[in-house]
Amino acid sequence: MNLLGITVVLVLLAGVWAQVSVLRPQCDSPEAEEAALVAQDYLNGQHVHGYKYALNRIEDIKIITKPDGDNTYILEVDLLETNCHVLDPTPVANCTVRPKILTAVEGDCDVVLKKVGGALTVTAFKCKTEESTEDLCLGCPTLLPLNDTSALDFVHASLATFNNMTVDVTYTLLEVGRMSSQIVSGGPIYVAEYVVVEANCTDDVCVPLNDAMAVRGICSASGLNARHSVDCKMFSTLVKYSAAPALPPLVNVHTGSLSPKHGLRHHKLTTIHDPELSGLLSAESAESAEVVPVAPAVVDAAAAAAPTADPAAPVADPSLKFCPIHLCVQGGSTFQI
Structure with missing residues (x-):
């Protein structure tokens, strides 16, 4: 290839690179929290056993932007198990995060989302779920x-x-x-x-x-x-x-059909990802070889960013050592024996 041809190719490549950029917003920025809450709701929707998980913190976020507005969000989020079962209609915003002293369960998830026309869509994810070993004491349950x-x-x-x-x-x-x-x-x-x-x-x-x-x-x-x-x-x-x-x-x-893994002590978040996008996800959450296609779910970004919380809900226990974005005590009628 002559010098003129090489120059033309380099110019074309430079034009493509100039149109695709990677943004690194702050983890506490509104757009990061917006995407993280959509990811939280989607992950809970895929989780059919055990308890709902609440967003604890955003570990990392990057946004790959294109001129056509087809932006890709790549998130690393930390989730904490709540006391609300997945069948409980109580919103996650009104669920109590389980204290670490009672053997808290944490989920580390990598999530890929698309944002088109203002709507966020989860296209791939993979999660690792494990028990927290902090604050356990001799004689505790x-x-x-x-x-x-x-x-x-x-x-x-x-x-x-x-x-x-x-x-x-x-x-x-x-x-x-x-x-x-x-x-x-x-x-x-x-x-x-x-x-x-x-x-x-x-x-x-x-x-x-x-x-x-x-x-x-x-x-x-x-x-x-x-x-x-x-x-x-x-x-x-x-x-x-x-x-x-x-x-x-x-x-x-x-x-025994509920828990095929003998000795399982808690319900794990679904470990699932779209193999076509697995290259965008980190290796941290590679917990199993399970590969299942993800059905995209379009979630209204504005609604996900501001879930409805009960204004009369009691204040969360201040002794908790973590700070979820939404944390309050669930209500509901009970039968006491």
Whole structure:
């Protein structure tokens, strides 16, 4: 190639490079928080077991801009597990982040979004979920595997107590959220959280109602099989996400189908990414070899940037050592036994 040809090629390449630029806005900038909240809602929509996650902090952001306005956002975000189950319709903004002393669970996610015409669309992501080892103390409750036999016996004993106190409705176990034990004099005391659903029962056999209007609830129980307390918060409607896959089939934890990984102590965020965009994501979140296409979900950016929070919600515990963007205590009616 002669000198003139090389010069023409270089000029053309320079023109292309000049049209594509990479911006590095501050992590606390409005556009960074806007994209991070859209990512938070989308990730929760893909997560069909366990608890919702709230945005804790934005680790990094870069925006690849093009003249046609087809901008690409590449985010690294840190999420924290809340006390709200994914079936709970309570907005994430009104959910309480789980304190680290109770074995907090954190999610590190890399997310790719497109912004076209003012609308943000998640096109790829991958997440790593792990327990926080900070602030754990000798004698504090420790998480148990979700298939721990003794703890599951306690779950069923506490559910039987709750059913004995209800009128005209019987509930059966839908999913175990988490179970822990604390060693005291006389043996271990169990603490469990689990989801229940209305059921049709004949004799001792109960079949969950596979109905969207069936009442579901999250129960918290503590104590021993023979002596315990249980508190259940019921929610009559299922939370709906435009980007979420269909709800999983009703399962009983004793079948083992809920947790194929033996010894799993908590529900992990979905680890999923679009292989065509995997080169844009860092290696930090490469937790499994699972590769599943992501169905794009267009989210209204303005609505995602300003979720509705309950103005009457109590102030979060100031002793927490992290600062989520939105943190307040969930409400709801309860049944106390």
